[in-house]
Amino acid sequence: MHDIKAIRDNPADFDAGLARRGLDAMSASLIKLDEAKRDTMQKLQEAQSRRNVLSKEIGAAMGKKDVALAEKLKADVAGLKDFITTGEEQERVQTKALLDALAVIPNIPMADVPDGKDEHDNVEVRIWGQKPGMNFEPQQHFDIGEGLGLMDFEIASKLSGARFVVLKGALARLERALAQFMLDLHTGEFGYSETYAPYMLRAEAMFGVGQLPKFEADLFKTNSGHYLIPTAEASLTNLVREQILDEAKLPIRMTAYTPCFRAEAGAAGRDTRGMIRQHQFSKVELVSITTPEQADAEHERMTNCAEEVLKRLNLHYRTIVLCTGDMGFGSRKTYDIEVWLPGQKAYREISSCSQFGDFQARRMDARCKAADGKQTRYVHTLNGSALAIGRTMVAILENYQNGDGSVTIPEVLRPYMGGLSVIKRT
RNA sequence: GGAGAGGUGGCAGAGUGGUCUAUUGCGACGGUCUUGAAAACCGUAGGGGGUUCACGCCCUCCGGGGGUUCGAAUCCCUCCCUCUCCGCCA
Numbered sequence: 001m002h003d004i005k006a007i008r009d010n011p012a013d014f015d016a017g018l019a020r021r022g023l024d025a026m027s028a029s030l031i032k033l034d035e036a037k038r039d040t041m042q043k044l045q046e047a048q049s050r051r052n053v054l055s056k057e058i059g060a061a062m063g064k065k066d067v068a069l070a071e072k073l074k075a076d077v078a079g080l081k082d083f084i085t086t087g088e089e090q091e092r093v094q095t096k097a098l099l100d101a102l103a104v105i106p107n108i109p110m111a112d113v114p115d116g117k118d119e120h121d122n123v124e125v126r127i128w129g130q131k132p133g134m135n136f137e138p139q140q141h142f143d144i145g146e147g148l149g150l151m152d153f154e155i156a157s158k159l160s161g162a163r164f165v166v167l168k169g170a171l172a173r174l175e176r177a178l179a180q181f182m183l184d185l186h187t188g189e190f191g192y193s194e195t196y197a198p199y200m201l202r203a204e205a206m207f208g209v210g211q212l213p214k215f216e217a218d219l220f221k222t223n224s225g226h227y228l229i230p231t232a233e234a235s236l237t238n239l240v241r242e243q244i245l246d247e248a249k250l251p252i253r254m255t256a257y258t259p260c261f262r263a264e265a266g267a268a269g270r271d272t273r274g275m276i277r278q279h280q281f282s283k284v285e286l287v288s289i290t291t292p293e294q295a296d297a298e299h300e301r302m303t304n305c306a307e308e309v310l311k312r313l314n315l316h317y318r319t320i321v322l323c324t325g326d327m328g329f330g331s332r333k334t335y336d337i338e339v340w341l342p343g344q345k346a347y348r349e350i351s352s353c354s355q356f357g358d359f360q361a362r363r364m365d366a367r368c369k370a371a372d373g374k375q376t377r378y379v380h381t382l383n384g385s386a387l388a389i390g391r392t393m394v395a396i397l398e399n400y401q402n403g404d405g406s407v408t409i410p411e412v413l414r415p416y417m418g419g420l421s422v423i424k425r426t
Numbered sequence: 427g428g429a430g431a432g433g434u435g436g437c438a439g440a441g442u443g444g445u446c447u448a449u450u451g452c453g454a455c456g457g458u459c460u461u462g463a464a465a466a467c468c469g470u471a472g473g474g475g476g477u478u479c480a481c482g483c484c485c486u487c488c489g490g491g492g493g494u495u496c497g498a499a500u501c502c503c504u505c506c507c508u509c510u511c512c513g514c515c516a
Contacts, residue, residue: 038475038476045486055497058496059445062444202506
């Protein structure tokens with residue numbers, strides 16, 4: 001959510017920011033809505049002020065049992081009633097019109113985000129490791145998993161339809177092992193606080209992180225009116241909603257391992273095979289709540305935390321910064337980490353780390369204040385996947401596959417796999 | 427799911443139609459006193475918004491949203507949440 005005052009003060013900057021996103025200028029229409037609202041407010045407040053004064057005089061007259069004066073004053077103030085009633089209604093309508101318009105406008109990219117139209121204009125910022133050498137033709141993860149007899153899309157479709165999977169035996173355990181490994185790393189070495197939070201949220205919370213109103217079609221909704229979280233970001237970020245935090249306590253760093261549910265509306269035909277794009281997947285998420293000054297450094301730090309997972313798994317990856325045309329709705333800067341998949345012969349997104357500025361904080365009303373400070377201000381929010389579990393499993397299967405169809409388990413995961421070093425067909 | 431009771435400032439807790447500009451207590455901060463502290467005493471306080479170069483002035487907020495009234499913390503409607511008892515239950 002944008003600050004209308006900032007738009008009013010600097011409409012040209014705002015429109016220039018929108019243009020970088022490929023959007024038309026909106027400042028003029030927004031300012032018009034705002035001016036109409038403020039005009040109503042001024043007249044309304046003046047009338048309310050007069051009403052308050054007269055009402056007090058009525059009270060005083062009643063107290064002195066001067067009924068005649070009270071009745072005269074009542075007649076005086078009666079004329080204001082209609083004006084105030086319609087003014088209040090008008091203010092509500094105008095305020096809603098402005099907020100509705102603001103609610104669907106994406107965040108403005110930071111100055112150092114590269115301009116571009118789509119994913120082809122993203123810019124690589126670093127690359128780590130190298131493609132594994134293999135003396136056989138690498139298979140894709142679904143062929144490996146099905147070959148092991150431990151990954152079953154067919155039975156999953158009978159249970160739930162397309163875009164679901166059933167994992168068995170060592171692969172089911174690998175899912176758990178990956179989550180444990182990642183959580184231990186982030187809590188033990190990087191200072192994130194492990195958090196368990198709801199998987200179902202109210203509309204207000206979904207609005208807070210920017211999922212609503214614009215992306216309702218991407219969410220699953222329950223018959224209780226809740227929405228299933230598409231990412232733990234939604235739950236974790238909302239933990240600071242409607243609060244004024246002590247700045248000395250920032251940054252707050254939280255992590256959670258949760259299932260994620262995505263309707264994948266509009267993804268028909270994309271990644272239909274395998275585990276890359278599912279309605280249900282798990283993810284270890286990182287969320288940071290910071291002061292405005294801390295946000296940029298925290299973004300780099302968070303991205304490094306996500307990359308560290310891949311380093312320890314010895315998976316080749318590259319980190320890219322998304323161009324203005326490819327960024328998500330609420331983000332002002334996003335790094336994607338793409339892991340190399342030898343079976344697919346492609347880099348695929350395995351993590352996305354974004355900073356939102358105060359975009360979500362305004363929607364959630366999450367603020368902070370220095371202990372000695374008078375002024376409250378909005379916190380900054382950041383989140384990143386570290387990592388998506390399903391896609392990490394895909395990467396391990398494809399990168400650690402052997403010529404005989406077995407899969408070697410990365411060293412760091414073996415303690416979590418009961419010492420198992422190779423997954424073989426049983 | 428059924429029945430009942432409640433949501434008031436950082437916390438506790440009054441107020442049930444008219445100087446409420448929200449009583450009081452605790453806690454907090456500043457000061458007086460003191461070598462220092464404690465105690466005592468005095469004083470200061472929140473959020474959002476409009477307007478102003480500024481000082482300031484004004485509007486609004488007693489869980490959220492509507493309504494009644496000249497006037498609402500107080501009355502009505504509605505939603506949310508908490509607590510108690512019953513029922514059910516991993």
